[in-house]
Amino acid sequence: MTLLTEPDNRTAAPRARSVRSRNFALTVPALVLLVVFFILPVVSLLLRSVMEPEPGLDNYRALLGSTTYLKIFLNTFSVSALVTIVTLAIGFPVAWALAIMPSRWASIVFAVLLLSMWTNLLTRTYAWMVLLQRTGVINKTLMGLGLISEPLPLVNNLVGVTIGMTYIMLPFIILPLYGVIRKIDPAILQAAALCGATRRQALTRILIPLAAPGMVSGALMVFVMSLGYFVTPALLGGTANMMLAELIAQFVQSLVNWGMGGAAALVLLIVTLTLYAVQLRLFGTARMEGR
Amino acid sequence: MTAPFLHIRGLRKDYGIVNAVKDVNLTVERGEFMTFLGPSGSGKSTTLYILAGFENPTAGDILLNGESLIATPSHKRNIGMVFQRYTLFPHLSVGENIAFPLKVRRWGKAAIDARVRKMLQLVRLEGFEDRKPAQMSGGQQQRVALARALAYDPPVLLMDEPLSALDKKLREEIQHEIRRIHQETEVTILYVTHDQEEALRLSDRIAVFSKGVIDQIGTGPELYADPATRFVAEFIGDSDFVTCRILSAKDGRADLSIGAGASISGVPVHGTAVAGGTAALMLRPERLSLRREAAREGTSGLSASVTDITFLGSSIHVAAAAPSGETISVRLPFGHEATSGLSRGDTVSLDFDPETAHVFCG
Ligand SMILES: Nc1ncnc2c1ncn2[C@@H]1O[C@H](COP(=O)(O)OP(=O)(O)OP(=O)(O)O)[C@@H](O)[C@H]1O
Numbered sequence: 284m285t286l287l288t289e290p291d292n293r294t295a296a297p298r299a300r301s302v303r304s305r306n307f308a309l310t311v312p313a314l315v316l317l318v319v320f321f322i323l324p325v326v327s328l329l330l331r332s333v334m335e336p337e338p339g340l341d342n343y344r345a346l347l348g349s350t351t352y353l354k355i356f357l358n359t360f361s362v363s364a365l366v367t368i369v370t371l372a373i374g375f376p377v378a379w380a381l382a383i384m385p386s387r388w389a390s391i392v393f394a395v396l397l398l399s400m401w402t403n404l405l406t407r408t409y410a411w412m413v414l415l416q417r418t419g420v421i422n423k424t425l426m427g428l429g430l431i432s433e434p435l436p437l438v439n440n441l442v443g444v445t446i447g448m449t450y451i452m453l454p455f456i457i458l459p460l461y462g463v464i465r466k467i468d469p470a471i472l473q474a475a476a477l478c479g480a481t482r483r484q485a486l487t488r489i490l491i492p493l494a495a496p497g498m499v500s501g502a503l504m505v506f507v508m509s510l511g512y513f514v515t516p517a518l519l520g521g522t523a524n525m526m527l528a529e530l531i532a533q534f535v536q537s538l539v540n541w542g543m544g545g546a547a548a549l550v551l552l553i554v555t556l557t558l559y560a561v562q563l564r565l566f567g568t569a570r571m572e573g574r
Numbered sequence: 575m576t577a578p579f580l581h582i583r584g585l586r587k588d589y590g591i592v593n594a595v596k597d598v599n600l601t602v603e604r605g606e607f608m609t610f611l612g613p614s615g616s617g618k619s620t621t622l623y624i625l626a627g628f629e630n631p632t633a634g635d636i637l638l639n640g641e642s643l644i645a646t647p648s649h650k651r652n653i654g655m656v657f658q659r660y661t662l663f664p665h666l667s668v669g670e671n672i673a674f675p676l677k678v679r680r681w682g683k684a685a686i687d688a689r690v691r692k693m694l695q696l697v698r699l700e701g702f703e704d705r706k707p708a709q710m711s712g713g714q715q716q717r718v719a720l721a722r723a724l725a726y727d728p729p730v731l732l733m734d735e736p737l738s739a740l741d742k743k744l745r746e747e748i749q750h751e752i753r754r755i756h757q758e759t760e761v762t763i764l765y766v767t768h769d770q771e772e773a774l775r776l777s778d779r780i781a782v783f784s785k786g787v788i789d790q791i792g793t794g795p796e797l798y799a800d801p802a803t804r805f806v807a808e809f810i811g812d813s814d815f816v817t818c819r820i821l822s823a824k825d826g827r828a829d830l831s832i833g834a835g836a837s838i839s840g841v842p843v844h845g846t847a848v849a850g851g852t853a854a855l856m857l858r859p860e861r862l863s864l865r866r867e868a869a870r871e872g873t874s875g876l877s878a879s880v881t882d883i884t885f886l887g888s889s890i891h892v893a894a895a896a897p898s899g900e901t902i903s904v905r906l907p908f909g910h911e912a913t914s915g916l917s918r919g920d921t922v923s924l925d926f927d928p929e930t931a932h933v934f935c936g
């Protein structure tokens with residue numbers, strides 16, 4: 284009788300296992316979806332990159348052996364790095380201000396940030412084109428004020444890409460940084476001040492080291508997203524600084540060369556995964572030992 | 575006349591319409607251990623934060639060695655502070671935490687190392703240099719915070735309820751450490767607490783805060799024996815209050831009567847006593863003696879009936895109801911002859927020395 288009313292440990296353990304396997308069963312549809320829509324395309328691209336036009340590593344050899352393509356790789360990395368640095372430089376003070384401002388104001392700023400994220404990417408990029416072009420609002424204002432006599436070249440070059448991409452990437456750095464900075468007890472900074480630290484010393488020796496995990500994960504996200512960005516560089520950048528995504532689009536759309544397109548995409552994927560692994564290694568499990 | 579070491583003068587702080595500190599005046603001598611004692615919201619922390627430079631006073635001034643501190647920013651005040659919350663820098667080791675104020679002062683490496691070692695010795699945490707704050711207990715973290723705050727030899731050390739997050743036993747242990755460190759370093763300490771026992775154990779003098787002002791400043795025994803207000807009497811030591819009627823008052827002494835009882839003369843009086851008016855007579859449980867008969871004519875006693883008897887180990891606690899219905903507590907040593915055979919409902923006489931009682935008017 285007691286066996287029926289009080290299941291003991293021996294029966295409880297297999298039950299837990301069966302619950303787990305039933306829970307696993309629930310994830311099967313999602314896994315199927317993942318395989319069909321994400322893994323299969325990647326695998327087929329990988330296959331085409333080594334099979335077309337004929338089996339071998341010719342596509343990779345062509346991609347990595349040509350200075351033209353290497354320049355595009357290099358350009359992609361340097362533009363992404365520049366965007367990451369500018370985003371971080373603007374994002375950190377904004378996140379810091381958000382963390383210390385009254386929460387009512389902060390929620391207004393967040394609403395604006397989210398609203399901009401939800402606005403169509405193409406619309407936002409065109410809006411920047413309108414602002415930055417030779418006859419755009421910025422040039423007209425500066426000329427009207429007599430600050431410049433010739434319109435500044437703000438689009439179809441590195442400046443345009445950096446401005447447009449920084450704007451799009453900002454929320455991705457502000458949100459994680461805000462989360463990290465909010466968790467820092469203001470009393471720690473008060474203690475630093477009483478210890479004799481100037482604002483600058485408190486910033487460089489306490490605040491930035493404490494915010495480092497947020498900075499690294501935000502920066503990495505921005506860098507990786509920038510590596511694969513297409514719309515903004517295509518519209519605001521010039522032909523002189525083409526990025527990898529544009530090259531892939533050209534291979535596939537204009538040249539119908541799936542082999543080369545696949546190879547370029549795969550190189551991008553490998554770089555991305557490597558960076559992700561590095562971040563996990565540095566900040567994944569242990570994070571900051573102090574907290 | 576030389577200026578006092580630390581002088582707080584007419585200090586006031588408003589947050590919008592909230593008046594956190596009304597008018598605080600205080601002088602502290604070099605090397606003194608001064609405690610701010612008071613209930614929650616009485617303005618203790620605010621006063622300390624103004625001293626630290628985190629807040630600007632609405633009015634008033636703070637003078638250290640005769641010079642105003644108000645215009646000096648926190649990082650140039652050279653004041654030490656231990657906070658209620660744990661404020662060690664989490665990404666730095668214990669040693670690096672203590673070295674931090676010395677590094678920003680650009681001390682040499684050898685001097686820093688020697689100083690860190692000395693500080694760790696002072697707080698008895700030798701060998702913990704390389705630990706991260708997260709690997710230390712709360713009590714150890716506060717000791718490191720103390721070492722960090724003392725590393726640069728500040729003239730004044732502020733402590734805002736540094737032990738309130740710790741359990742009672744650990745708290746007492748660290749109280750002893752703080753006393754020893756105060757004696758060894760001779761640093762001037764301003765200490766905030768709302769625990770009267772802690773205040774009594776640690777301080778040279780105590781400033782009792784109430785609603786943004788200091789009600790009374792004095793040593794523990796002074797505050798206990800001679801409270802200036804009913805608030806102080808309630809806050810320091812145990813006390814009961816019995817309503818009485820003032821018969822006459824002169825030279826800080828009053829004659830009074832309780833209910834229909836006899837007159838009691840020569841009780842120290844505080845506030846403006848009006849003959850015929852009512853007032854509160856303060857009685858301390860350990861200052862009453864108990865006799866098992868109704869109060870006699872001509873003694874400073876009142877009749878009461880026993881309502882409860884509690885055995886508390888070394889002492890016995892007797893609760894008795896005065897004729898007015900108010901409860902008076904008496905604490906007697908265990909085995910006191912008056913307690914043998916005492917039971918509820920017995921009529922007893924509670925006697926006291928008028929000098930040790932106090933009357934508060936208004
Ligand atoms: N930044 C602030 N804004 C508005 N009111 C404040 C602020 N800081 C303190 N107060 C108010 O000022 C009063 C005194 O606060 P304070 O922190 O000095 O009290 P305290 O004596 O330290 O109390 P506790 O024992 O609870 O720490 C309180 O009523 C508090 O609500």
Ligand SMILES: [Mg+2]
Nearest residue numbers: 618619620734
């Ligand atoms: Mg406080």
